[in-house]
Amino acid sequence: MAIPGPWLVVGLDNGGTTNNATVLDKSGKFLVDRLVETPSLVREGPDVAVESLVESFEHVLEEVGEVPSSVRAVGLDSPGPASANGVISSRGSTNFSHPGWRGFDFRGALEQRLGLPVVYNNDANAAALYAHHVRYGAEAAAHSSISAIVGTGLGGGVVEAGQVVKGAAGMAGELGHVPIPMEGLLAEGQPPPGCNCGFVGDAESIASLTGIEKNLLPYWLTRFEGHELGRLPSLAEAAKFVRRYGERGDPLALEIFRQQAMALGRLFTIAANYSDPSTYFLGGGVVEAGPRFRDWFLATVREHTLLREEQTRVASFALVPDLDMAGARGAAIAAAESLKR
């Protein structure tokens, strides 16, 4: 255990089923090197969820032998959609379906309950901030990066000069909903892919688990008749197995992941011309896949990211590290940064 600095911050990653917590000291050292999880109870509504976060906060401090009075600030991250300041969307969302969540000031409520400043980020932005800081350390402020995190949806984060770009309405870095060219990406007769946001042909419509279930798998099953995945009771269930098939080199699964990698490469090409980042980070389930498959996927993304020669010399491609802890750790970094400003 590290010697605690003069102050600590706590990072709280609020998820659909669990909260994961971490503690960061003033020197930049994490006092927790594993998942410290407690139930999030978000489906029971905001009052119960805020109390669950307080429990998570107290629990992680106990785990590292610290007291709440050493803590100067708290970082909170959750799935979106939420405003830059942590007000949950008035339309609700998958995780925040309880009616009490609509328009709820999640950050403000936790701040009031803990009596400590709370800094909010959405989960993808928190992970992006963590990846950036791991890569650049003390030089974080001298670099920019972009992170695409492939999960149920396609989360993203843009870090400029070491800071998360939040935007006027808190919606910067919504990389999943950036429309990308479909020409040459879709196979013959493959229908234009729709996204839950209403767009057709954005990055998430291809590069997400939802995209596999709704768009990619239904098409590719027609091209691989009799494939085992077609015998599962639902596309939702089959979609979850596609990665495992990909790791084994299954041709149908590889077609799906090739399209995903192309979509991500095209998304990164837009980023290259828009903000020209130092590092392109890729996160999500594929990071946890076997090394051979993972390396092939990252190389395919890179192959489809069209950089200018000058950019090729300075840009790098990397995976989001410690993915399951990245949200809590990024949230903690944001809280620590707020104390240094």
Ligand SMILES: [Zn+2]
């Ligand atoms: Zn979309």
